[in-house]
Amino acid sequence: MDIKRSLVLLFSSYGCFLFGQEKAIDTIYIFDSQMNKVKLFHPVKTITTEDAEKNSTNLSDLLRFQSQLYIKENGRGAVSSPSFRGTTAQQTAFVWNGININSMFLGQGDINNISLFGYDQIGIKAGGGSVIYGSGAIGGSIHLNNDLNFNKGFHGSLFSEAASFSTYNNFVKGSYSNDKFSFKASGNYSASENNYKVENEGKTYTNDNGQYYNTNFNIATAYKIAPHHQISWISEFFNGRQHYPVFFGDLETKTKYHTQNIRSLVSWDWNESKFSNSFKAAYTEENFQYFSNIDKPYTSGGTGKNYIVKNDFNYFVHPKWNINIIAEYQLNKGNGEGTSMVGDVHRNIGSVSGLLRYFTTKDLRFEAGIKKDFVEDISSPVLFSFSGKWNAVDWYHVGLDVSRNFKFSTFNDLYWGQGGNKDLKPETSYQFEWRNQFMAGDFKLSVIPYYMNIRDMIRWLPTLAGYYAAFNTAKVESYGLESQLGYEKKFGKHILKSNLGYSYTKSTDLSIKKQLMYVPYHKFTGSIDYQYDFVKVYVQGMFNGRTYTDSNETKGAALDPYFVMNAGAGFTFYKNYTLGFKVNNIFNTTYYTMLSYPLPQRNYSVNLNINF
DSSP: OOHHHHHHHHHGGGTOOOSSSOOOOOOEEESOTTHHHHHHHSOOEEEEHHHHGGGTTOHHHHHHHHSSOEEEESSTTSSEEEESTTOOGGGEEEEETTEEOOOTTTSSOOGGGSOSSSOSEEEEEESOOHHHHOTTTTSEEEEEEOEEESSOEEEEEEEEEEETTTEEEEEEEEEEEOSSEEEEEEEEEEEEOOOOEEEETTEEEEOBTOOEEEEEEEEEEEEEEETTEEEEEEEEEEEEEEEEOBSSGGGSOOEEEEEEEEEEEEEEEEEOSSEEEEEEEEEEEEEEEEESSTTSOOSEEEEEEEEEEEEEEEEEEETTEEEEEEEEEEEEEEEEEETTOOOEEEEEEEEEEEEEEEEEETTEEEEEEEEEEEETTBOOOEEEEEEEEEEEETTEEEEEEEEEEEEOOOHHHHHOTTTOOTTOOOEEEEEEEEEEEEEETTEEEEEEEEEEEEEEEEEEEEOTTSSEEEEEEEEEEEEEEEEEEEEEEEETTEEEEEEEEEEEEEEEETTTTEEOTTOOSEEEEEEEEEEETTEEEEEEEEEEOOBOSSTTOOGGGSBOOEEEEEEEEEEEETTTEEEEEEEESTTOOOEEEETTEEEOOSEEEEEEEEEO
16 A cells, blocks of 8 residues: 555545545544544554443543553542653643643643543543643643544444442433434433442441542534535533542541533534645633532632634645644633632633654654744743654564653642742653564564653642742653553454553652652553453453652552452343443452552442443
């Protein structure tokens, strides 16, 4: 297959077509118009809806077992944050259909306040991506993507699950499309009493006041108004309630947290033979309320509104040369209520990115990018990226990535009543990674060493006056290795898949020469999936090494290493019905991802999946 035809097939789902005699069939529309381009140069782990059902408790559980991220969770279903390559949650970008949705107050996303279901794909990209995905994409990015099919008629599905601790997950999805019109809607409801008990060294921990309730609704549609023009719209509505666990039962005041998120995106896509243009207008809103006593009115809260206009222009000056220009404007508005919260504030943000892609042959390609952000009252650096990929021989592919990334201050960093600091500099990082992929028969092995240097890290530290304040203090150096071994074989009615992943992470605060908190040196993940005719079974396991919980590497306060294994089976009957069973934490391991908050021991679930 020649390079022109390869690019046509790769870009066709976005409408970025090469000129010439080739004709691509437009059968699918993806809202993140950059994702397939990113995959040309960077490895992106894609988790499908079927994969998500293996860890259906929440998004934290999914990322913990199916990625190299470290997930710090304050008890099952409570506050949860990710760590890429030894960074923190503030250096991780959550991207919803191409739009960065990190909180403008905290600068991060609470994983358990993001629905697991409702997305067609979840993408996990390690490494910097600020040139395309903006502030916070330093350690990596998590992509929540939706798509719309054409000419597929009507399809529907229902997933319903009952599990231990009075846990219930229900997800329903329906879609209809013809040659010009596509529509999809879905709804998800998750609830749990979450009152699990953990036995450890003769003591019993009960997750009192740990219940949670989440609802999520998605709707999307697209219409081809002319042969080369299409308009589309997608919206998401999330409502979540978390009760925070207590240690002393009725002797301790119980607290809870409510959040309501709205995300809406309208897009006009214009596709011609030599160029494409995608114009998007988006609105995102975050609302939250904290109750210091669950029986009384909320004591603090906030509302953040974000208005976004974005244009993505692609032009092929030659079949081998592609120019991509991305311009974006945002208006952030925030309002905080309660003790020490920010007041009524706003901020204007603009950015311009330019990317040049060159495809010499089907085996060699590279991409160079540059970006300048214009953030009100903040001096932002010029960012750059360079990626190359070379299929040197049939059994060995090599890639290179160098980038400068950044994160600007959040509203809390700048305007928190006592401790906010308007003189903060943005965090910047330099990153290098070298990707190696080896193929032998049905085996694939990837080995990726990397290096990262973060400057002016923003940290909240105690002051002489007794309160915490935001400062640019830390310089962090992170280096390590990520590797993945995969095997897939199909013979007759048998399908066997296996994956084994290992990551080593050394992330040092250079001022004290110590490993950062909640960054394990070692993590292993593994899974085996086997299918024969109507029967599917799988096992998955995760090992996490010793994890320090303070900045001085105190072994007595560190989290002990642990190994957790899950298993499940599914039986399909009458073609469209699948009955599934799962056992989580088979060996009844006691384990923590956050000091003092154990996660559940052995637990069970049963589910029914119907496609129609």
